[in-house]
Amino acid sequence: MMRPKIVLFGDSITEQSIRENGWGVPLANAYSRRADVLVRGYGGYNTRWAMFLLNHLFPLDSTTPPIATTIFFGANDAALLGRTSERQHVPIEEFKDNLRKFVRHLKECSQTMQIVLITPPPVSEQGRLDYAKSQYGENATKVPERTNEVTGQYANACVEVANELGVWYINLWSKMQETDNWQTKFLRDGLHLTTEGNTVLYEEVIKVFNEAGLSVDNLPFDFPHHSKIDSEHPERAFQEVCDVPV
Secondary structure, rough: OOOOEEEEOOOHHHHHHOOOOOHHHHHHHHOOOOOOOEEEEOOOOHHHHHHHHOOOOOOOOOOOOOOEEEEEEOOOOOOOOOOOHHOOOOOOOHHHHHHHHHHHHHHHOOOOOOOEEOOOOOHHHHHHHHHHHHHHHHOOOOOOOHHHHHHHHHHHHHHHHHHHHEEEOOOOOHOOOOOOOOHHOOOOOOOOEEEHHHHHHHHHHHHHHOOOOOHHOOOOOOOOOOOOOOOOHHHHHHHHHHHHOO
């Protein structure tokens, strides 16, 4: 009995999702014994670089494609030209086209896979400057390498692609800014998520998965609950799922 897979594909905010208090940890816990949550997060990556991973992570000839995949890029694509992280910058039209290619590839892998695009979170420019100063002291940049306004354009582009291709999306950029003091409540360095920020994202992902028919209760346990096992005849509990001889 093959346990289904849920893949989290993205940049550092996905890579860090399995740290303590990360958004991937409660997700894996929620789907324990029902689906394996696989984290495929690559710190610093933009959609241009992630494109090279697509066939390796999601081979078209796989007989066990994921039942769901989150695609969470844009924070690095939105880095500004002429600033300290410009090597990560991807023009917005290319960003949109890359997201389209991701989605079309996944749809080719599986017509039933639930695909969720997640927008980049908002950016606190002051948080980025404070972080740079903590790292580099007087040599730190005096202008932020990302702005919330430009990141918002990438978030809107992500939503546009999701609507265009008929897939799920989470507008994290908008959602987080509904809360006062989001700059410090949800972001630990102006970009990456605090414990509270991770909780917001986890709750949004669970909400979308539930709407997509992937609620925890809809997925069966992969093997019998221990209470269903007869201690004198344990093989009976496993006959159907393990082809155990009577």
